[in-house]
Amino acid sequence: xxxxxxxxxxxxxxxxxxxxxxxxxxxxxxxxxxxxxxxxxxxxxxxxxxxxxxxxxxxxxxxxxxxxxxxxxxxxxxxxxxxxxxxxxxxxxxxxxxxxxxxxxxxxxxxxxxxxxxxxxxxxxxxxxxxxxxxxxxxxxxxxxxxxxxxxxxxxxxxxxxxxxxxxxxxxxxxxxxxxxxxxxxxxxxxxxxxxxxxxxxxxxxxxxxxxxxxxxxxxxxxxxxxxxxxxxxxxxxxxxxxxxxxxxxxxxxxxxxxxxxxxxxxxxxxxxxxxxxxxxxxxxxxxxxxxxxxxxxxxxxxxxxxxxxxxxxxxxxxxxxxxxxxxxxxxxxxxxxxxxxxxxxxxxxxxxxxxxxxxxxxxxxxxxxxxxxxxxxxxxxxxxxxxxxxxxxxxxxxxxxxxxxxxxxxxxxxxxxxxxxxxxxxxxxxxxxxxxxxxxxxxxxxxxxxxxxxxxxxxxxxxxxxxxxxxxxxxxxxxxxxxxxxxxxxxxxxxxxxxxxxxxxxxxxxxx
Amino acid sequence: xxxxxxxxxxxxxxxxxxxxxxxxxxxxxxxxxxxxxxxxxxxxxxxxxxxxxxxxxxxxxxxxxxxxxxxxxxxxxxxxxxxxxxxxxxxxxxxxxxxxxxxxxxxxxxxxxxxxxxxxxxxxxxxxxxxxxxxxxxxxxxxxxxxxxxxxxxxxxxxxxxxxxxxxxxxxxxxxxxxxxxxxxxxxxxxxxxxxxxxxxxxxxxxxxxxxxxxxxxxxxxxxxxxxxxxxxxxxxxxxxxxxxxxxxxxxxxxxxxxxxxxxxxxxxxxxxxxxxxxxxxxxxxxxxxxxxxxxxxxxxxxxxxxxxx
Numbered sequence: 001x002x003x004x005x006x007x008x009x010x011x012x013x014x015x016x017x018x019x020x021x022x023x024x025x026x027x028x029x030x031x032x033x034x035x036x037x038x039x040x041x042x043x044x045x046x047x048x049x050x051x052x053x054x055x056x057x058x059x060x061x062x063x064x065x066x067x068x069x070x071x072x073x074x075x076x077x078x079x080x081x082x083x084x085x086x087x088x089x090x091x092x093x094x095x096x097x098x099x100x101x102x103x104x105x106x107x108x109x110x111x112x113x114x115x116x117x118x119x120x121x122x123x124x125x126x127x128x129x130x131x132x133x134x135x136x137x138x139x140x141x142x143x144x145x146x147x148x149x150x151x152x153x154x155x156x157x158x159x160x161x162x163x164x165x166x167x168x169x170x171x172x173x174x175x176x177x178x179x180x181x182x183x184x185x186x187x188x189x190x191x192x193x194x195x196x197x198x199x200x201x202x203x204x205x206x207x208x209x210x211x212x213x214x215x216x217x218x219x220x221x222x223x224x225x226x227x228x229x230x231x232x233x234x235x236x237x238x239x240x241x242x243x244x245x246x247x248x249x250x251x252x253x254x255x256x257x258x259x260x261x262x263x264x265x266x267x268x269x270x271x272x273x274x275x276x277x278x279x280x281x282x283x284x285x286x287x288x289x290x291x292x293x294x295x296x297x298x299x300x301x302x303x304x305x306x307x308x309x310x311x312x313x314x315x316x317x318x319x320x321x322x323x324x325x326x327x328x329x330x331x332x333x334x335x336x337x338x339x340x341x342x343x344x345x346x347x348x349x350x351x352x353x354x355x356x357x358x359x360x361x362x363x364x365x366x367x368x369x370x371x372x373x374x375x376x377x378x379x380x381x382x383x384x385x386x387x388x389x390x391x392x393x394x395x396x397x398x399x400x401x402x403x404x405x406x407x408x409x410x411x412x413x414x415x416x417x418x419x420x421x422x423x424x425x426x427x428x429x430x431x432x433x434x435x436x437x438x439x440x441x442x443x444x445x446x447x448x449x450x451x452x453x454x455x456x457x458x459x460x461x462x463x464x465x466x467x468x469x470x471x472x473x474x475x476x477x478x479x480x481x482x483x484x485x486x487x488x489x490x491x492x493x494x495x496x497x498x499x500x501x502x503x504x505x506x507x508x509x510x511x512x513x
Numbered sequence: 514x515x516x517x518x519x520x521x522x523x524x525x526x527x528x529x530x531x532x533x534x535x536x537x538x539x540x541x542x543x544x545x546x547x548x549x550x551x552x553x554x555x556x557x558x559x560x561x562x563x564x565x566x567x568x569x570x571x572x573x574x575x576x577x578x579x580x581x582x583x584x585x586x587x588x589x590x591x592x593x594x595x596x597x598x599x600x601x602x603x604x605x606x607x608x609x610x611x612x613x614x615x616x617x618x619x620x621x622x623x624x625x626x627x628x629x630x631x632x633x634x635x636x637x638x639x640x641x642x643x644x645x646x647x648x649x650x651x652x653x654x655x656x657x658x659x660x661x662x663x664x665x666x667x668x669x670x671x672x673x674x675x676x677x678x679x680x681x682x683x684x685x686x687x688x689x690x691x692x693x694x695x696x697x698x699x700x701x702x703x704x705x706x707x708x709x710x711x712x713x714x715x716x717x718x719x720x721x722x723x724x725x726x727x728x729x730x731x732x733x734x735x736x737x738x739x740x741x742x743x744x745x746x747x748x749x750x751x752x753x754x755x756x757x758x759x760x761x762x763x764x765x766x767x768x769x770x771x772x773x774x775x776x777x778x779x780x781x782x783x784x785x786x787x788x789x790x791x792x793x794x795x796x797x798x799x800x801x802x803x804x805x806x807x808x809x810x811x812x813x814x815x816x817x818x819x820x821x822x823x
Binding site (some may be wrong): 003009016017276 | 590598
């Protein structure tokens with residue numbers, strides 16, 4: 001029987017799917033051989049004056065290989081495994097099996113990447129051997145850097161499992177995003193000043209680990225915050241994945257989980273402000289007038305980071321509203337005050353830091369304000385939708401309509417006006433532009449002196465209005481619900497007897513059940 | 514006797530669509546319930562709720578007295594669910610896949626091997642043990658699904674279209690396997706469109722339409738539960754045509770004559786059959802034989818007027 005029991009059935013299953021130990025051994029051997037051959041070729045054919053120089057080149061290059069192995073190999077392997085389980089409906093067989101959810105999530109976390117982990121370990125060993133063979137020193141840094149890399153990768157991996165154990169088949173967007181982060185160096189640097197984003201997704205310590213492997217340590221507080229955030233975020237995504245595995249059709253996060261996530265993000269954002277040097281480096285990149293696109297990318301990434309908890313909170317809303325229609329008192333867990341409070345705290349923190357560091361990029365700060373206003377608006381809109389119809393804005397069509405369409409319409413209109421020379425280039429941005437966060441961001445970046453203030457005011461005004469409307473909608477909903485339950489309670493006093501109500505199956509021995 | 518399955522006011526809504534509409538029933542050990550209904554009637558959703566794969570919008574489902582949602586840790590492993598699309602890892606061999614299922618259910622070592630041997634034998638896949646799942650036909654995969662579902666020996670077995678893809682011999686074998694499950698004291702729910710199969714092995718039948726149970730009864734009582742209408746086949750001696758005489762009997766609504774045999778539809782009900790017989794004798798008809806004709810499940814199903822869901 002070619003089946004090896006590894007303690008966790010998911011690991012055993014994945015091992016069998018990968019071809020068993022024998023296949024894994026040969027794959028690993030091939031990878032090790034490949035690494036050795038590349039190193040040998042580098043030593044032989046590169047024009048290094050000494051072998052030691054070649055060894056230094058290897059140690060400088062190998063961190064890229066390590067990060068490539070863990071992200072670009074590990075994440076697709078796991079995605080493949082999870083997509084396969086969704087496609088074959090095996091995930092449902094796993095759901096009803098008497099396994100602990102923690103074991104299943106751990107299974108998905110490590111099972112599909114056994115080969116990846118072995119490859120990474122081989123890289124660690126090869127690097128260690130090169131360092132010691134040529135007396136380069138810093139083998140401790142090498143090992144520590146690899147450990148930091150693994151810890152930061154765990155954040156991305158557990159987030160991937162969280163996304164994959166839901167009711168729908170995961171897609172490759174998360175993989176593409178992570179891989180893109182590591183191959184677009186300037187974005188990495190710029191990301192460091194996008195509050196909390198790089199910490200939140202485990203990117204910052206992953207980038208830092210590459211420096212550590214070469215003996216270049218980042219600032220102590222930066223490293224400490226990065227590692228701490230990675231561990232906390234890994235645990236959070238793991239815990240969320242466990243819950244989601246058991247309740248796939250419920251909201252992705254519980255109301256409590258969504259609040260914790262927003263709090264963690266705020267904490268990461270706050271933590272990132274502690275590292276002044278990194279912030280300034282990032283802000284310089286963002287502030288470069290030649291790089292407006294970079295600023296846009298960073299701002300968009302920040303929105304993604306914010307969008308995750310907001311989407312989760314919105315889903316929690318929906319679930320709460322639907323549940324609250326049956327038993328009374330289910331709507332106890334109110335997420336929105338906590339979420340808005342968390343966002344406002346983050347906003348205040350942003351302003352405090354801005355004034356503390358006078359050379360902070362004001363434009364980025366303004367952008368950040370726009371994002372918070374947009375977030376509030378989005379949040380309020382979700383809230384209205386949830387209580388009015390019992391469903392949230394869940395389709396991409398609606399999201400695109402809200403985020404992108406106004407910007408496109410306004411941009412086209414602006415293009416028409418400019419082509420007719422109706423207006424000076426720097427001032428004409430349709431009001432519609434400011435209804436869309438994307439539009440406001442564009443106008444803030446390209447026309448900072450014109451309608452920026454109007455954009456912010458419009459967005460904040462709309463956000464507040466929507467939140468207030470949401471409050472009244474919810475109040476009306478609650479009142480109607482209570483009325484209905486009172487009627488139900490009155491109705492239940494009258495016993496209704498119907499032979500179609502309950503169908504009892506007599507047992508085999510003739511007893512009526 | 515304790516209940517193995519309890520469905521209490523189960524309701525499942527997908528937006529505006531009511532997939533399961535306040536379904537109630539209970540099952541004890543040895544009960545074998547057949548679910549029939551048109552496509553989209555809610556059979557699969559109901560099975561998924563009982564398996565704990567779908568949360569009901571309201572109501573509750575209990576397995577062995579435990580709520581499948583709130584006490585899912587006690588229910589898991591006690592329910593076997595065979596989905597209509599056979600789930601299996603195509604890259605594995607049949608044996609590897611069943612090993613994985615055993616491992617998943619905490620069955621290891623010799624016990625796992627024995628169970629795998631037993632079920633491979635039961636579903637006639639002993640000779641396919643070393644073959645990859647991807648190389649098997651649809652029917653063979655369906656057999657793997659049955660083996661996979663029953664390997665952990667669950668107390669409650671939920672089978673969604675288990676006969677689909679099976680050849681005639683496979684269907685016969687499946688009927689035997691399902692009957693043996695009931696004999697082992699398990700509760701089995703089978704959703705199927707092959708009514709003849711259900712009629713043969715089920716103890717109870719539920720006809721589902723638009724999420725709600727339209728009819729539910731013991732399989733023997735199903736044919737005349739609502740209408741009270743019965744059919745009787747009788748042979749009357751002599752060459753004369755007795756059709757007019759039979760039509761004169763109160764309660765007789767339809768007569769079909771085949772030679773000296775008459776099939777009479779009697780609207781008053783089974784209990785009044787003695788009255789019918791007495792009337793026939795009083796009319797001095799030479800009744801040679803008198804037998805009640807049972808409606809087939811297909812006839813009962815069609816009589817309920819179940820409509821196809823839009």
